[in-house]
Amino acid sequence: MAVALTVGALAMGCxxxxxxxxxxxxxxxxxxIPTDVAGLIVVAANVEEDSxxxxxxxxxxxxxxxxxxxxxxxxxxxxxxxLVATELGGDDRPDLPDAAVWVVVDED
Amino acid sequence: xxxxxxxxRVHETSDRGAGSVEYLGVVIxxxxxxxGVIAAARVSDVGTTLAERVTCAVRSIGTQAGDCGGExxxxxxxxxxxAAGDEDPAPPVAGTDEDAAPGPDRGEAPxxxxxxxxxxxxxxxxxxxxxxxxxxxQERVDEALDDVRDALDGGFWGVRAGDLDxxxxxxxxxxxxxxxxxxxxxxxxxxxxxxxxxxxxWVFGGWSREERRELWEILAGNASKETLDRLAAFxxxxxxxxxxxxxxxxRDKKDSPANAGVYGExxxxxxxxxxxxxxxxxxxxxxxxWMASLGAVAHADPSVIEGAITSNANGSxxxxxxxxxxxxxxxxxxxxxxxxxxxxxxxSPQYLLSDNQTTGYELWxxxxxxxxxxxxxxxxxxxxxxxxxxxxxxxxxxxxxxxPGDLSIEDLAGIIxxxxxxxxxxxxxxxxxxxxxxxxxxxxxxxxxxxxxxxSAVDTQKGTVTVVNPWGTAMYPPITMTIEDFDASFRQVRxxxxxx
Numbered sequence: 001m002a003v004a005l006t007v008g009a010l011a012m013g014c015x016x017x018x019x020x021x022x023x024x025x026x027x028x029x030x031x032x033i034p035t036d037v038a039g040l041i042v043v044a045a046n047v048e049e050d051s052x053x054x055x056x057x058x059x060x061x062x063x064x065x066x067x068x069x070x071x072x073x074x075x076x077x078x079x080x081x082x083l084v085a086t087e088l089g090g091d092d093r094p095d096l097p098d099a100a101v102w103v104v105v106d107e108d
Numbered sequence: 109x110x111x112x113x114x115x116x117r118v119h120e121t122s123d124r125g126a127g128s129v130e131y132l133g134v135v136i137x138x139x140x141x142x143x144g145v146i147a148a149a150r151v152s153d154v155g156t157t158l159a160e161r162v163t164c165a166v167r168s169i170g171t172q173a174g175d176c177g178g179e180x181x182x183x184x185x186x187x188x189x190x191a192a193g194d195e196d197p198a199p200p201v202a203g204t205d206e207d208a209a210p211g212p213d214r215g216e217a218p219x220x221x222x223x224x225x226x227x228x229x230x231x232x233x234x235x236x237x238x239x240x241x242x243x244x245x246q247e248r249v250d251e252a253l254d255d256v257r258d259a260l261d262g263g264f265w266g267v268r269a270g271d272l273d274x275x276x277x278x279x280x281x282x283x284x285x286x287x288x289x290x291x292x293x294x295x296x297x298x299x300x301x302x303x304x305x306x307x308x309x310w311v312f313g314g315w316s317r318e319e320r321r322e323l324w325e326i327l328a329g330n331a332s333k334e335t336l337d338r339l340a341a342f343x344x345x346x347x348x349x350x351x352x353x354x355x356x357x358x359r360d361k362k363d364s365p366a367n368a369g370v371y372g373e374x375x376x377x378x379x380x381x382x383x384x385x386x387x388x389x390x391x392x393x394x395x396x397x398w399m400a401s402l403g404a405v406a407h408a409d410p411s412v413i414e415g416a417i418t419s420n421a422n423g424s425x426x427x428x429x430x431x432x433x434x435x436x437x438x439x440x441x442x443x444x445x446x447x448x449x450x451x452x453x454x455x456s457p458q459y460l461l462s463d464n465q466t467t468g469y470e471l472w473x474x475x476x477x478x479x480x481x482x483x484x485x486x487x488x489x490x491x492x493x494x495x496x497x498x499x500x501x502x503x504x505x506x507x508x509x510x511x512p513g514d515l516s517i518e519d520l521a522g523i524i525x526x527x528x529x530x531x532x533x534x535x536x537x538x539x540x541x542x543x544x545x546x547x548x549x550x551x552x553x554x555x556x557x558x559x560x561x562x563x564s565a566v567d568t569q570k571g572t573v574t575v576v577n578p579w580g581t582a583m584y585p586p587i588t589m590t591i592e593d594f595d596a597s598f599r600q601v602r603x604x605x606x607x608x
Contacts, residue, residue, distance in 0.1 A: 028361055030354060031537075032559055034455075034579055035392055036363065036447065043579065045556045046546060047537070053554065057583035059389075060457070065552050088537070093355065095492035096394045097558030098537055 022085050022102050031097035038079045038107050047086050047099035054081055054103070080106040234333050234423025234442050235373055241330070241421045244285035252278040253290050260302055267305040272315055275302065276323045284330035284422050291335045296342075303342040320345055328439035329420050336441060347371055348481035350445045350453070352488040353393050365392050365452040371443040374451060375468030378419060378475065380459045383410035385564070387470055389580030391453040394491035395477065396560040397531070399454065399578035401498025402476055404529035404562035407576075408606045412503060417475060425471075427479035430504035438479040442471060445487070453477055453487065457582065495531025495560050499604035503529070507604040512595040515603075520573060520591075521566040523603055530563035531602040532575060545589060545597040553587045555597055 029035050029044040031052075036042075041063075043055040050069055056076035057063030064076040073082040085102040255278035259271040279287060291299070306315045306323070324346050328336060340346045353366045361367055380387075385406040390399040405412050418426045426439045445453050454477040456470040480501070481487040496507035515523075523530055537558045540546045545555045555561075556577065564586055565574035573594040577584040589597070 027363075030394070032396060032556060033354075033392055033394055034390055036450075036452070041583065045559075046554075053556075055579075055584075059455070059580075060582055062552060062585060063583040065554055067548050093492050095397065095494055099558075 023104055026084050026102040026104050029101050029103060031099040031101070037103075038105050040077055040079060042081070042103075044099075044101040044103075045097075047088065047097075047101055049086060049088060052083060052086055052101045054083075056081070078107070080108070082106070236376070236378075236419070236442060237332075237423030238419075238421045241284040244283070244289045246289070248282060249286045249289045249293070252282055252286070253293055256290070256294075256302075257298075260298065260305065262305075269315060269319075272306055272319070276326070279323065280326055282330075284332070287327060287331045288335045291331065291338065299339065300342050303339075307343070317345075325426075325437065325439050328424050328441065329426055330422055332422060333441070344486075347441070347443070348478060348484075349486040350481075350488075352486065353453075353491065355488075355491075363447065365445050365447055368447045369445040369452055370447075372446040372449070373443050374446065374449075375461060375466045376442065376471040377459070377461045377468065378417065378425065378471050379414065380461070380470040383413045383472060385562075385576065386581045387456055388473055388578050389455040389457075389582070390578045391451065391455045392447075393453050393477075393487060395480075395493070396578050397493035397495050398477065398480055398490060398498045399473070400531050400560035400562045400576075401495045401502055401529075402473060403576055403578050404495065404499060404531050404604075405502045405606065407562065407564055408524075408527050408529040412606060413472065413476070416502070417472060425475045425479075427475060429479060429483055429501050431483075431501070433500075433504050433506070435504065436483060438483050440475060440478045440482055442475075444471075444474045444478065455580065494533060494600070494602065495562065496600075496602035496604070499529050499531055499602065499606075503604055503606050505604055505606060505608055507531075507602055510601045510603060512598050512601055515601055517566060517568050517571060517573070517591045520563065520601075521568050523605070524563060524566050526605070527607055529604045529606050531604075532561040532563065532598045533600040533602070534559045534561060534598055536599065539599075540597065543593075543597055545593050552585075553589075555587070561598075 027035075027037055029037075029042060031044050031047050034041050034043050039058075041057050041059055043063075044052050045055060046053045052068060054066045054068055054074060054076075055063045056066065056079070058077055066074040066076060066081075068074045068081065068083045070083050070086060073080050075081070082104040083101060084104055087100045089098055256275045259275040259278070260267055262268070262271055279290070282290060294302075306320050308314055320343075324343075327339060328346060331339075336346060350369050351366050353369075354361070354364055383406050385403040388399050388403040388406065390396055402413070416428045418428075420426060420439070424439050424441050426437050429436045429438060444451050451469060451474055454473040456473055458467050458469060460466070461468045477490075480490050484490050496509055499505075499507045520530065534540070534555055535543070535546065535557045540555075540557055543555075544550060545553075546557060547554070559577070561575040561577055563573060564576045565588075566572075567574075571591050572588050573591055574586045574588040575594070576586045
């Protein structure tokens with residue numbers, strides 16, 4: 001999968017931090033798009049080659065704003081998020097944040 | 109007086125006369141052969157695709173429609189576009205209270221879809237349908253059905269645009285229950301053929317997207333859920349598609365709306381305690397520009413949005429948008445894109461609804477989002493944009509764009525206090541890394557790159573501007589910053605006077 005992603009990324013002229021295989025259970029978060037994950041609303045933002053900001057909320061109270069580097073794990077509202085990869089580029093549609101991240105979610 | 113030159117031309121014309129007759133004969137033979145081949149192909153399933161492609165291509169030459177069932181840019185639905193300066197025309201809503209007749213008791217089983225004279229007709233309704241649609245007159249239904257079937261017969265030359273006009277006119281004179289009864293009496297094959305002829309008709313036939321939208325508006329604003337569900341099986345133009353939200357690879361993500369979404373109706377009221385900018389919360393779609401525009405206008409003047417939505421007796425909503433300053437009416441059903449039973453795109457908090465028993469959703473942000481998707485063609489087409497465009501679509505008033513710093517804090521305060529709306533574009537991806545407003549030190553007030561915001565307050569005494577993230581104020585409270593930080597942190601300030 002990593003090979004495919006890397007080849008795809010190179011073909012699209014974008015950069016990615018995916019040197020290790022992205023786990024099958026990793027969740028992709030498009031930058032700036034609120035996404036339902038483990039009963040929470042998670043938004044990846046300000047994505048860099050090796051880091052991102054995760055905004056995690058339950059929909060009713062102020063969200064937790066968490067800086068996380070690739071390989072690092074952060075926790076919010078009882079759920080842990082490990083950032084396993086980021087991708088810059090890959091979506092050439094105009095006026096859209098052109099980035100994504102992959103996180104592994106642990107609800108323990 | 110005939111000159112030499114003129115005579116020469118007459119002579120040449122005369123010489124060519126015999127050749128022209130021969131040429132005309134050849135053309136007639138070729139046309140007859142082509143028509144015969146196409147007609148033969150149309151009666152066989154095998155040749156249908158080829159025939160449709162050929163006829164569509166020929167028709168598009170004749171009509172200059174330029175489409176073979178493809179997507180056009182929508183301009184105006186529901187009638188001729190009003191001239192500039194005309195009064196806002198009334199939206200094409202369903203029957204009013206004055207001509208309303210009692211509908212079926214909501215506790216009873218729905219009436220049979222075929223209507224007896226004076227009966228109610230229709231099938232299952234949307235939850236908020238008021239059931240005030242007039243009763244059906246079977247005689248009117250039968251006459252209209254004859255007209256529709258005549259129009260769709262077409263004869264040797266097939267169904268032309270004029271025939272489709274006749275079918276639409278027959279539908280337009282019916283009330284909602286009569287439309288239900290008429291559609292119920294048509295077979296699936298008839299309905300499919302009707303849609304096919306609209307989208308990809310015979311020579312010089314077919315309709316543009318605008319023309320098709322006029323018919324869909326009549327149906328969506330009047331017919332029952334059962335009727336609309338049946339028609340939606342044959343066209344993607346009644347319910348905007350969400351299957352490409354997120355781009356090409358969205359279907360690979362099992363929980364994405366594109367993959368897991370279904371249309372469904374949730375308990376709802378259109379508005380709970382008035383339209384309020386805090387009702388806005390962006391969902392799993394890249395339309396921050398639209399949600400910020402909704403928030404900005406709701407903040408500037410909630411009545412603009414309240415006045416833009418009309419509730420129809422069949423439970424649908426007709427939304428007034430603007431296209432280049434011209435009103436455009438788009439009717440949407442109350443069904444929204446759900447994942448695991450919850451709204452997945454625009455969201456709203458849950459409230460105790462007006463029946464004081466049910467907990468449900470405030471639907472207006474979802475209605476406005478769906479109306480834009482239907483106007484643009486589908487949800488994916490609404491991904492990516494800027495708030496100046498969104499503000500124009502909502503108000504019909506041109507927006508102006510300004511570089512930060514071009515507007516003083518007094519200018520900004522004057523716009524907001526004067527009832528104007530201000531949208532913002534934050535720094536693009538890769539920009540603003542060194543700005544404190546985008547850094548970790550900003551904490552929960554950190555700005556998001558590549559995002560849209562709107563201005564909610566300006567304090568000239570304190571020298572501050574307050575901006576709002578359309579992800580929802582419950583999770584992302586407004587951020588107040590100095591005017592200096594404001595000027596440094598945004599790429600564009602997008603101003604709309606709302607009421608110039």
